Amino acid sequence: MRDYKVVVLGAGGVGKSSVTVQFVQGVYVESYDPTIEDSYRKQIEIDGRACDLEILDTAGVAQFTAMRELYIKSGKGFLLVYSVTDENSLKELLALREQVLRIKDSENVPMVLIGNKCDLEDDRVLSIDDGIKVSQDWGLVPFYETSAMYKTNVDEAFVDVVRQIMRKEASISAEKKQQKELQKQNELNKQEEAQSGANDTQKEETQNNRLKQSINDPSNTPSGSKCCTIM
Numbered sequence: 001m002r003d004y005k006v007v008v009l010g011a012g013g014v015g016k017s018s019v020t021v022q023f024v025q026g027v028y029v030e031s032y033d034p035t036i037e038d039s040y041r042k043q044i045e046i047d048g049r050a051c052d053l054e055i056l057d058t059a060g061v062a063q064f065t066a067m068r069e070l071y072i073k074s075g076k077g078f079l080l081v082y083s084v085t086d087e088n089s090l091k092e093l094l095a096l097r098e099q100v101l102r103i104k105d106s107e108n109v110p111m112v113l114i115g116n117k118c119d120l121e122d123d124r125v126l127s128i129d130d131g132i133k134v135s136q137d138w139g140l141v142p143f144y145e146t147s148a149m150y151k152t153n154v155d156e157a158f159v160d161v162v163r164q165i166m167r168k169e170a171s172i173s174a175e176k177k178q179q180k181e182l183q184k185q186n187e188l189n190k191q192e193e194a195q196s197g198a199n200d201t202q203k204e205e206t207q208n209n210r211l212k213q214s215i216n217d218p219s220n221t222p223s224g225s226k227c228c229t230i231m
């Protein structure tokens with residue numbers, strides 16, 4: 001079974017814990033208790049493969065975010081969560097994504113963008129288009145509006161990020177395999193070159209020996225050219 005470490009990031013109170021607990025335990029947490037750090041495990045099957053997910057629900061509130069860099073380093077995929085009722089939470093995500101890309105030193109990091117609390121239509125200050133715009137700016141990062149309360153798009157968002165990790169790992173291992181084969185082929189070519197070089201030297205030596213033999217063999221001297229001295 002493969003291990004997948006997924007990290008849930010976002011500003012305080014956007015619903016990171018609620019989304020995570022809804023996905024892992026299928027329950028909705030009504031109360032708000034700022035997270036310091038919570039880790040969950042869940043086993044799921046995706047595309048016929050058993051996956052062991054480790055989900056890290058991180059702190060959004062500033063005084064608990066000191067460990068963020070460590071979480072990001074260890075994570076393979078990221079859920080970047082904002083709340084559709086909080087404009088600043090989307091702005092905060094822009095800096096968070098930059099931090100993820102910087103720490104991972106890559107533009108190709110498995111992630112999804114989540115606009116949570118989509119059930120709160122009356123309090124909404126960010127439209128679906130605002131989310132789509134950010135997703136496009138980020139190079140079409142998959143975007144989901146979710147409701148942890150009603151479990152809308154929650155499973156879909158987690159499965160999406162795990163699929164991205166799977167695809168990335170598959171392409172890395174295919175690349176490694178290709179490199180290994182190339183290296184093997186190069187070594188074979190080198191061995192063949194060395195072998196054919198050795199054969200050439202052997203051929204040359206045999207030819208030289210034959211030549212020497214034929215020069216030293218008196219029977220090989222043409223009869224008309226026998227040496228004589230006329231005094």
Ligand SMILES: Nc1nc2c(ncn2[C@@H]2O[C@H](COP(=O)(O)OP(=O)(O)OP(=O)(O)O)[C@@H](O)[C@H]2O)c(=O)[nH]1
Nearest residue numbers: 013014015016017018030034035060117147148149
């Ligand atoms: N209506 C509604 N409320 C939500 C939803 N998700 C979370 N909430 C509520 O929002 C509040 C904050 O949710 P949390 O899940 O604790 O938020 P968080 O992002 O983990 O917060 P920090 O741990 O401080 O970073 C809680 O009272 C939740 O019940 C949702 O989808 N819809």
